[in-house]
Amino acid sequence: MAWRNETTVTEFIFQGFPRIPQLQISLFVSLLVIYLTTLTGNILMIVVIWLDYRLHTPMYLFLINLSFLETCFVSLLVPKMLVDFLSEKKMITFNGCMTQCYFYFLMGTTDFFLLTTMSYDRYVAICHPLHYPTIMSNKLCIQLVIGCWVVTSLLLLPPIILLSRLPFCGPKVINHFFCDSSTLLNLACTNTDFIKLINLIISIIVLVGPLLLIVVSYVYIISTILRIPSAHGRNKAFSTCASHLSMVTISFGSAIFIEIRPTGKKSSDIDKAVLMVSSILAPLLNPFIYTLRNEKVKEALRDALNRSVRRCKKGREIKV
Template sequence: MSPENWTQITEFVLLGFPSSHILQILMFLGLMATYVTTATGNLLIIVLCWMDRRLHTQMYFFLRNLSFLELLLVSVVVPRMLVILVTGDQSISFAGCITQSYLYFLLGTTDFFLLAVMALDRYVAICRPLHYEVLMSGPVCSRLVLASWLAGFLWVLCPTILMASLPFCGPNGIDHFFCDSWPLLRLSCGDTHLLELVAFVLSTSVLLGSLALTSASYICILATVLRAPTAAERRKAFSTCTSHLTVVVIVYGSSIFLYIRLSEAQSMLLSKGVSVLSCILTPLLNPFIFTLRNDKVKQALREAVWPRPVA
C-alpha cells in the first residue's frame, strides 16, 4: 500500500485472551486474587518501612521504593486485563495503547536501575562498612532513587516517540494481553528498522549495563564474605543480600529472554508466559521474598498484627 493510501487506525484489539467463557472466568478470578494479594503485600511493605523506626535505614528505603515501583507496574497491566475479561471489550485506543506501553517500559527500566542501586548499597554496606553512612547517606539515597526514575523516563522516551509516529493502517489485532512493543511493531505498515535498532540498543544496554553493575557488586560482596573469619559471620553478611539476589535472578532472567531477541521465530505463547512472570508474578512474589527472609520485617509485621500489650 502506498503512503498516500494509508489510513491511520484509531484503536487496537488485544487478542491474547482465551476464547472459552470458562477459561475467561478462571483467568479473571486468578488475576483478581493475584492483583489483590500483590497490592496488599507491596502496600504492607511500604507502610511497615514507613511507620516502623527500626526500618528507617537505607536498605529499607530502597525496599519501600521497589515495592512502590512493583505496585505501579502490576497496576499498568492487570486492571485493564480485568476490565476486558468482565466487559468482553478487547479494544484499546491508539493513545491508550502507546501510553500503556510507555508506562510499562518506563517502570521496567526504572526497576533495572533501582535493583542495580540496591546491589551497590549492599556492596558499600558489606565491603566498605566504615564509610557506609557517609557514602550512602539519606540525601545520597534519595538522589539515587530519583536518578533511577529519571533514567527510566528518558531511556524509553525516544522509542515511544518513534513508535507513536509510525503509521498503522491495519490489521489492528495485537497477539498479546497488553500493548507490548514487539507485537505492536509487527502491525506497522511503515519502515520500523530505525525503531527496532534503537529499541535493541537501548534495551540491551540497560539490561546488560545494570546487570554488569549488579554482578560486579555481588562478586565483590562474595569475595568479602568468603574472607570473613567464621561461618556465622559469613552467613550473617550474606543473609542481607539473598532476597535481593533472588529478585535479581527472576527479573533479569525473564527480561533477557523477552527483550534480547535473536530470532523472530520465538514462540509467542512462551513469550506471553514469560511476560506473565515479568509483570504479574514478580510483583506478587516480591513481598513474600523480602518478608519471609527478613527478620526485621517479620518482627515489624508481627507487632503490627499483634501489638504488645501496654504494661
C-alpha cells in the first residue's frame, strides 16, 4: 500500500520504553520466546481444526479465523520490537509507519467484530439449540467472517488516508513502540481536530456497538442457562462461554482503558505498558484458553499427535 506523503519527514523514530542495559538481553529473549510460543500455539490450533473433520462447524470456523488474526496481529508488532531491542535508532519509514498503523487498527477492530459474531454463535447454540444447524450454516459463518474484514477495511481507510496527507515538520520521534494514530496526530504541524473527531466516532462505533451486542447476547445466554434444570447441564453451558468471555475481557478491557484514561506523560507510559501487554497477551493466551477448556479440541490434538507418532514409528520400521 503506497501512501501520499505531503511532509518533510521521511521516517520516524520510536521512543519506545526506557532503555535498561542490564535487562536488554533478558527482555529480548523473553519477547522472542513469547512470540515463538504464540506462533506455534495459534498455527497448531489452525492445523488441528483444519485437519479434523469433526471440528468443521461454525464455532471452530470462527476459532480458525481468530487464531489467524492473532498470528497476524502479533507478527505485525513483535518482529519490529525485537529488531528495535538490538538497534540504537528505532527507525521506521513514513510509508512503513502508515502501513503499520492501518493494519494494527484493522486487525484490532476485526478482532472486536469477530468476537461479537462468536457471541451470536454462542447465543444461538444455547438459546436456540434445535435451530442451530439451520441458523448457523457454514455459508452464513463465511459471510460473517468476510463481512468483519470488509467492513473494518472500509471503516478505517478514510482516517488513515487523511493521516497520511498531514504535514509532519518534526520532531519525528514517536513516543510509542509502534505507529499509534493518536501519537502521530500530535506530531502533525497543522490542526488535526477533524481527524480526531473521526477517530472518536469510529472508536465509539467499534467499541460500544460490539460490546452492547455481546452484553445483550450474554443476558439472554445467562437467563437461558439458569433455567437449565441439571447442574451438569448448567456447568457445561457456562464452560462453552468461559473461553470466549476471557478473550472479550482481555481485548475490550485494554481498549476501553486506553480510551477513558486521562492524558499526560504519566498516562502515556501506562498506555504503552497496557497496549504492549494486551497486544502480546491475547494472542499468546488464545490457543491455551480454547484448548484447555474445550474437550473436542483436546481430543483432536491428541489424535493428531498419535497419528504423528504412528507415522514416525512406521518410518523407522521401514528404514530398519
